[in-house]
Amino acid sequence: MAVIRRLPRYYRYLADLLRVDIKRISSKELSERMGITASQIRQDLNCFGGFGQQGYGYNVETLYKEIGKILGVERRFTTIIIGAGNMGNALANYENFKKRGFDLIGIFDISPNRVGQYINGIEIMHMDRLEEFMKTHVVDIAILTVPSHATAEVAEKVAELGVKGIWNFSPQDLKLSHNVVIENVHLSDGLAVLGYRIKEMEEQEQKKKDKQN
């Protein structure tokens, strides 16, 4: 699973290489660009059949396509956003999702100020219309950007109505009995890692100073 979490990153880096017409790359070079050790890269890519060749490195296009297949990028997913606040708006406008195979087909909210407004050409519908919508559309993924206290209830509802996956932006981890894949986003985890790395940098700088004195 840890490898899977790194695959989207490999995929992005390989896309960047293709864009500047780089045709092959060694694990060492890829390592320097991505900030992952070369041995980790070899180990990761070996998990998926090892597309590298000793002395040659990796064929960028082949690797890009293979990782794309594993990730299922040729498959398109339909998504709805529930909660049209700031985060919902930001995600609805996120240009990269469509490129990566995720099509937004509906936005829902309960606020009278929001219902009837449009985001990126899509009308915000009242939650009352969710059930009818999901009976007439295939919805693969529900993106939940509702307030924390409402998340569990909304999640149960979309699970019952048949979504396959939930992308949860509330700080509380979701757990459901249904057969639904859940990805919990924890933005503050990223900030905590940043804080840790700043603290580490400061400590190293302090050590350098101490040595000079």
Added chain:
Amino acid sequence: MAVIRRLPRYYRYLADLLRVDIKRISSKELSERMGITASQIRQDLNCFGGFGQQGYGYNVETLYKEIGKILGVERRFTTIIIGAGNMGNALANYENFKKRGFDLIGIFDISPNRVGQYINGIEIMHMDRLEEFMKTHVVDIAILTVPSHATAEVAEKVAELGVKGIWNFSPQDLKLSHNVVIENVHLSDGLAVLGYRIKEMEEQEQKKKDKQN
């Protein structure tokens, strides 16, 4: 580094346990709750001195405090947000940041419609005032939620003005020559992992069906 990225998650789970007054936990139980293998948990926590005891498990409070120390949660960081669009707004309103030690002290934008407005009690200032602001305030972290094309320039500017870390929400990875810690957020990576897991679930369900026939 991979361990470090898991620490905020351990920290959150342990906080949840403390909240319901659970005093000790085995790596097996923790494993079931977190969806990480027990051996991974033992290996991770051993990296930091191994606070577990055979047959007893981990003391939740001790472990929580130790991980907190490693993450530097007692340290507070000052942050500014540059770019007061939807994502900037969402982050400015994110209740968890303050709890986790990150204090928002300034918000900047260039749009005349936004400058002078308030988010969460903080006035949105024009970018023209950034330099003066950073000369009179210690800013540890700049959170960049500006449009992609503007990100590199703004990042260079805040780095020159002395931030220690940048949290970058633009889809393009940032690289700077300065001594600044950068965390690039790639929201679509999370969505790609969700897509992969849905595909995997579907394939397993298909296999089950095939067996039944």
